[in-house]
Amino acid sequence: MKSEVIPSSAVGQKINEWYKYIRTFSVPDAEILKAEIEREIEHMEDDPNLLLYFSLMEFRHQLMLDYLEPLEKLKIEDQPSLSELLRNIDSNQADLKGLLDYYVNFFRGMHEFDKREFISAITYYKQAEKRLSFVADHIERAEFYFKVAEAYYYMKQTYFSLIHIKNAYEIYAEQETYNVRIIQCHFVFGVNLMDERRFEQAARHFELALHMAESENKAQLVGRALYNIGLCYYNQDLLEPAIDYFERAVSIFESNAIIKSLPQAYFLITQIYYKCKNNSKAVEYHSRGYEYAKETDDIDYMVKFEFLKTLYQxxxxxxxxxxxxxxxxxxxxxxxxxxxxxxxxxxxxxxxxxxxxxxxxxxxxxxxxxxxxxxxxxxxxx
Missing domain, CATH: 1.25.40 (Serine Threonine Protein Phosphatase 5, Tetratricopeptide repeat)
Structure with missing residues (x-):
């Protein structure tokens, strides 16, 4: 008996729902719906644009998993690599228009940002911005503003970063299911305010983020909030409280196997111990931090640890x-x-x-x- 052909519009609606789970970091729900969509695509009417939309969302799904840490990622088996997904998207990208063109450039920008290729990330975001008029979903616009704000921060374009993060925050604050993004908005507000040496205001954002992260029981965000509070002290040359917060952040990261966040924290602890002439502690933390950088294939921090070694010998x-x-x-x-x-x-x-x-x-x-x-x-x- 011939199976019934599923209309692509119905599958498209499910992909939209899948994207909502991705944006709220709801991994189990996203995984279940992804599997359901994959089964339905096998019986769907021919629609090349919908298949490309699925490929883009699969790419975005993998970006979410790569952002999350090993304890959660290990539960997900047989995920395609980002490079495999990119090859598939690029081979079908020739005549994209409108919303699909927006997603291609936006997601590519996110990928470049994750590789710390910030100029390339902003370049893709600029291309996505030209198609932002096709984005009717205000939460998706908030996602765009948030990601652009992150990139501008790392390029030390404080004014532009604060404008975009304010736009994102105002949208997320109207929702009940985007607390993770609201916490992350407070992080972006705080680090920008630190660059302007407005430390008291920065600390208020980090403390609020810490309280929210603890309420949400999100270990990664708790660790990041502790790290950011430490960074606030560090930038004021208050090294004792800085190292206390960095140590607390490291404890959270290590106990929850949040390996990707460890090289950065270990780098600053190592640097503080070198500054304080505590060479035995510095060497101990240098060794552990460098090993974490190697384990996560974090070349940037491998180079930075080598920098400390060459300076302080x-x-x-x-x-x-x-x-x-x-x-x-x-x-x-x-x-x-x-x-x-x-x-x-x-x-x-x-x-x-x-x-x-x-x-x-x-x-x-x-x-x-x-x-x-x-x-x-x-x-x-x-």
């Missing part, structure tokens, strides 16, 4: 330090160059090597100029 290895800056420059990571060049400049200043100190203060200034100039790069066409 008995005699700084200038060649090793410059190798780190060369890597960061090739990735347009000028904010990181600014931070690390300042660390080197202060180190040499404390050693009364004023010539070397001055050269790195000049590197800080050059990095800041590149950050100020970088806005024009966002207009690159692809």
């Amino acid at each position: 008995a005699q700084p290895d200038e060649q090793g330090i410059e190798k780190c800056f060369y890597y960061l420059k090739n990735k347009n990571m000028y904010a990181d160059i600014e931070d690390l060049a300042l660390v080197v400049a202060k180190y040499y200043y404390e050693q009364k090597n004023f010539e070397m100190s001055s050269s790195y203060f000049l590197k800080v200034e050059e990095a800041r100029k590149q950050i100020q100039r970088s806005e024009g790069l966002y207009e690159i066409e692809i």
Whole structure:
């Protein structure tokens, strides 16, 4: 007996529902609906655009899983890799228009952001923005504003980041099921306010995020809130409370196998111990942090741990330090160059090597100029 053909419109509605679960990080519901859609597609009428829409949502689903941590990801078997999904999307992308074109560029921007290719991410977001008029769903617009705000923050474009995160927050705050995104909005507000040295306001956002994350029982977000509070103290040179919060964050991350977040936390703890001349502790944390960076294939932090090793050994290895800056420059990571060049400049200043100190203060200034100039790069066409 011939099976009944399922209309593509019905499958499209289920894909829309699937996307709602993805956006709220509802992994079990998203997995169940994904499997149901895959079964129905086998009996669906021919619709190439709908199949591409499914591929895009499968890509977005995998981005969600990659954002979440191993304990949850290990429960999901036989997931295709992002590179496999991208090849499938790219091979069917030739004449995309409207909403599908928006999704292709928006999701590609998210993927580039996850790889810390921030210029590339913003370039894709700019292409998506040209199709934003096709997006009727206000929550989807909030997702766009949130992701763009994140990217602008990492490029140290504080003004643009705050505008976009305010737009996102105002939409999410009207909903009852987007508390995770509201917590993350507080993070983005806070880190931008730290860049403006408005530490009290930043701390209020982080404390509120911590309270909400604890209420939601979200270990990853609790750890991130603790880390951000520590960062707030660190940026005020209040190292004792900073390291206390970093240690608490590390404890949360390790006890919940949230491995991806550990290299960043270990890096700053290691740096603090080096600054405090506690070399035995610094070496211990350096070793553990570097191993986590290798385990997660986090090349950026592997390079940064090498940077600490080359700076704080008995005699700084200038060649090793410059190798780190060369890597960061090739990735347009000028904010990181600014931070690390300042660390080197202060180190040499404390050693009364004023010539070397001055050269790195000049590197800080050059990095800041590149950050100020970088806005024009966002207009690159692809």
